[in-house]
Amino acid sequence: MSRYPLVRRGAALVLSVVAIMSCGGGKDGPAAPKNGPPAALQIVSGDAQHAVVGTELPQPLVVKVVDASGQPVPGQVVNFVVTSGGGHVFAGSGASNADGIVQERWTLGTSTALEQKIEARAVNNTTGAPIVFGSFTATALPGAAHDVVVSSGDGQSAAVGTAATDSLVAKVRDQYGNAVPGVAVTWAATAGGGSVSPASATSGATGLAKTRLTVGPRPGANAVTATAAGLASIVFNATAITGPAASLVVVSGDAQSATVGRVLAQPLTVRALDAYGNPVGGVSVTWAASAGGGAPVTTTTSAEGLASTQWTLGTHPGSATASASAAGVGEVSFTATAITGPVASLEVVSGAGQSARVNTTAADSLVVRAVDEYRNPVAGVAVHWAATTSGTGVAPSDVTTGDDGLARAQLTLRPASGTNTVIAAASGVPPVSFDATGTPGDATTIEVYGVSSTTAVVGTRITFSAQVFDAFGNRVGGTVVRWVVTAGGGSFEESQTTSGSDGLVTAAWILGTHPGAQTATASLASGSSVTFAVNTIPGPVQSLEKVSGDGQSAQVPATLPDSLVVRARDQYGNVVPGATVSWNGGSRGSISPVSATTDANGLASAQWKLSQPGLDSATASGGGRVVFTAIGTPATGPTLTIVSGDGQTRIAGDWTSPDLVVRLADGSGQPIAGAPLTWTMSTDVSSLSKSFYTDALGQGSAHFQVPWTSGLLSVAVQSGTTGPATFSVNVLPGPWCSTNVTLDGPSTAAPGGTVTVLLHATDLAGNPAPNASVGDRLTVSDGGSVTWRDSIPGLRVGTWTLGSTIGTQTLVYQQTFCGGRLPSQGFPRTGSGLEQTISVNVVAP
Structure with a gap:
């Protein structure tokens, strides 16, 4: 505080009156007062004004310097100093006029938060002591809205469809960053499908305007813009995250079927969803089954909301159910059908141990039951009945089990007395035996159907077919054909097979293990037979x-x-x-x-x-x-x-x-x-x-x-x-460049049968050359086809499968020939060569 208090104008007038009254005077009246040293400063006008930040006050600052008696002090230098608020004055100092008056102009600072203040100061001309006469204050008002900025609430996360925890707060500022009240701010959700409330807000005294964001129904980015008229918009970002699980839905694995005791082909899969249908990860799902079980019993949903398990069906055929549940969410169900498994064994049911006259039919049928590994009856199993004693009959020879798994056959005793034995067999399981008799065959002759000779690798499996006829050339079905290896070793998968209704019969021959010629016969009980031959070659190196x-x-x-x-x-x-x-x-x-x-x-x-x-x-x-x-x-x-x-x-x-x-x-x-x-x-x-x-x-x-x-x-x-x-x-050898084909074997075959062709390949010098390809140089007629396999270098073996057309079928091959360049220049093949035509006569069986 100054030692010279600030004297307001009224008080100064009082002091002036007192001073005049106390003065003595001569007979001609009081003498003219004499000015004393400055004692006070009176604020005449300009205090407590207000204006926009950074602008000049509308009125000047006006002070009056007076002495102790209140008389104006002329010539006194008064300095105006900004002590707060950052503004500035025009002149900075001035000398009082004859009336003691000094004036100054004040431009406010740029902050509304700081106090705006100026002191009027002087120095005592006699003592040199500092004098602070007094101070002016003013109110700085914000300027026009200049921009809108994010204050708070940006970058939040919330569950889909819910409101963010904190409000979105925007601040309206003038050009100096001061808060600007009373500005309308419009809010709009621009990304993510969310909403805001309110959609419009007016900035308060602190320049702040608020709204609340409810994020959209899908996980991901949400955006909200805040806009004030004439100003650039700002963006608030938020992230919608998946909500808590609200439901389970079946994705896949329902309504399957599988063999009893086996795992279903497709896993059971569910998806956990929130209230808006978004996948929810991390949900614990418990699995339960009415028969069999799931593995694992408990799983956790993935980031895609998926959880799966494998369901192993029970051991009894029929319908089964399984469920998937999550605590507080719910449960969904799956159904499956357990199907009887493949046949695991044959069981004798009845008909064993009978006796009857020779050449008659036994009173009771021979009955077997086909069962799976859990002893469930198996339907649709082909059971083959075969007599192992000469002259014994059994009919039918091939039976398919019904729904009860049973297969029946009638036994006809042979003309000769003695034990009759019949075997019931099904593919892949041990046979069972009955007392039974074989029947005499009615067939008289057997002929080759298709090819009778071929080339194959030792130890491999090949098939041959034959056709059975009676004495008059009719095809005979139900006739047992016996297959016997006569030279070269090997064995047939079945030593006897039964002709179909068309008289056809096929057998698979596992070739012997030594290269060279191998032969086998297919024969009837009457003694008629045919011979098959195979030229066997070594297998791959072991x-x-x-x-x-x-x-x-x-x-x-x-x-x-x-x-x-x-x-x-x-x-x-x-x-x-x-x-x-x-x-x-x-x-x-x-x-x-x-x-x-x-x-x-x-x-x-x-x-x-x-x-x-x-x-x-x-x-x-x-x-x-x-x-x-x-x-x-x-x-x-x-x-x-x-x-x-x-x-x-x-x-x-x-x-x-x-x-x-x-x-x-x-x-x-x-x-x-x-x-x-x-x-x-x-x-x-x-x-x-x-x-x-x-x-x-x-x-x-x-x-x-x-x-x-x-x-x-x-x-x-x-x-x-x-x-x-x-x-x-x-x-x-050089790369192959010369090729031709030849027919290996007979030139007559049945429709759909096969013949063997050989592709020979040599290099420029005539050396056998490997890796020859046929390319597009080979065509076959009547829908036939050729498949190739490698043999020895320079030779590939082809199996020509004939079409179904009766008559001549042809294979046409465009030969290639070697060019004349050296190996270092490559081994060109000529663009065209001679056309080779191989013909096969296809005859009806």
Whole structure:
């Protein structure tokens, strides 16, 4: 506070009157007063005004400087200083006029939150003491609305369809950021399907306007805009999250059927939904079943709201139910039908142990029941009745079980006395026996239906068909045909089958395990028979066996004197020609070729070169694996070693790459230059370029065109008595480029029957070439088709399934021929060749 109190105008007038009255005067009246030092300041006008922030007050600040007697003090400098609010004055100071008046203009600061204040100050001209005469205050009002900003409530989350916890609050500000009241703000939900309330609000004294958001019914982003007239809108964001589970619904797995005791093909699946149908994750679902059970019993829904279990049906056929429930949510049901399982066994019901006159029908039927693994009766099971004693009859021979699982047959005793035995059999289960009699056959002849000969792999399954006729050429149904292997081994899956109503009968033959010709017969009880023949070939390689070359030793570096030889055998021990054998030369040497093809005796060989002393091993693999060992002994004199080019594989007719290079060195490893070299080829080659003497590095080389015949080429190099060093070059057939087809077997067949065709493929040099393809060069008539399988290199076997048309059916093949370019230029096939036509006469059975 100033030592000079602020004197309001009224008080100053009183003081002035008192001062005048107390003054003495002469006879001519009072003397003119004399001004004293400034004692007070009177605010004349301009205090307590109001204006918009950052603007000048409408009225000036007006003060009057008076002395102690209230008389105006002219010439007094008064300073106006802004002490609060951040505004500014126009001049800053002024001297009082003759009336003691000083004026100033005040521009307010930019904040409505700060007090707006100015002090009027002066310095005592006599003492120099500071004088604060007094102060002015003003009220700063906000300016016009300049923008709308987010105050609070942004970024909330709420369950779908519910209100967010906090209000959305927007703040209206002037250009200086002061809150602006009284501005209408419009709210609108613009994304997510939510709603706001209220839709419009007016900013209060703090500039704030509020609304409440209810998020939409689907999980995801929600957005609300707040807009004031003439101002840019602002956006509040919120996230709608899934609500609590309100229901369970069946998704899949209902109304299935499966065999008793088995798991249903499709899992039972439910989805948990909130009140708005959104999937709810994390819900615990409990499963229960009326028969069988679910695994697991309790599951938790996924992020998609899904929960599943597997239902294993009970052991009795019929309807079953299962349920899925969640605490506080509800329960849904599933139904399923348990179906009788496949037949597991046959049980004798009645008819065993009967006796009756020969050549008559037994009084009681032979009855068996087909049951599944849980002893439920199985309907629809084909039961085959067969007599095992000559002359015994049973009819019908094939019966399908009814709903009660029963199958019946009538026994006709044979003309000869004695035990009659009948077997009831069903596929995949042990047969049961009855006292029964076989009936005499009425059929007299049997003929081949379809093909009678073919080619197949040993041990595989093939089928043949025949047709039964009586003495007059009629087809005879219900006739037992016996199938017997007569040469080559193997066995039939069923040694006897029964002809159908058309006289046709088919049997499956598991071929013997030795390659070559195999024969079998299908015969009638009357003695009529037909013969079937199969040319069997070895199967794929299952094992390799060492033949020779193991346990050798040689002075390194050197090629072992004896080749490593293995024999490829299939699963039955048959030798397999045309198989690929891979060789690995171990860590102390090299082997050539690294890949070889077995010959007609199943043999494959390789040359093993040791380069370091010590025990080493080499392996042969390809359907099996064998290990060879050898010992390399240290060299004592000059050595001839292979530098490069060994073990390479080239296509027939190509050039060697890289060159074959050897190095001659003395006992200390130093090169020997000018030594003679002798090159010996196991097969004549073309355009041989070779070194006759070693160079300064002790090296010599050879470069040549490999033979046109595939196989293993050996090149031996000798320098005087040193060596030889032996190279191996594996010559492979070129890509196939010449093909033709031939018919293998008879040229007559039944409609829908099969015949065998062979595709022969060779390379440019005439070597059998693998991997030949038919492409679009083959067409067959009458809806027939051909399927191919690989046999030996250069040969593919095709099964031609004929159409149903009677008469001549044809297979037309466009041959290919090799072009004239070298292997390095590719092996082109000509655009067209000769058309081959193979005809088969299709006759009615």
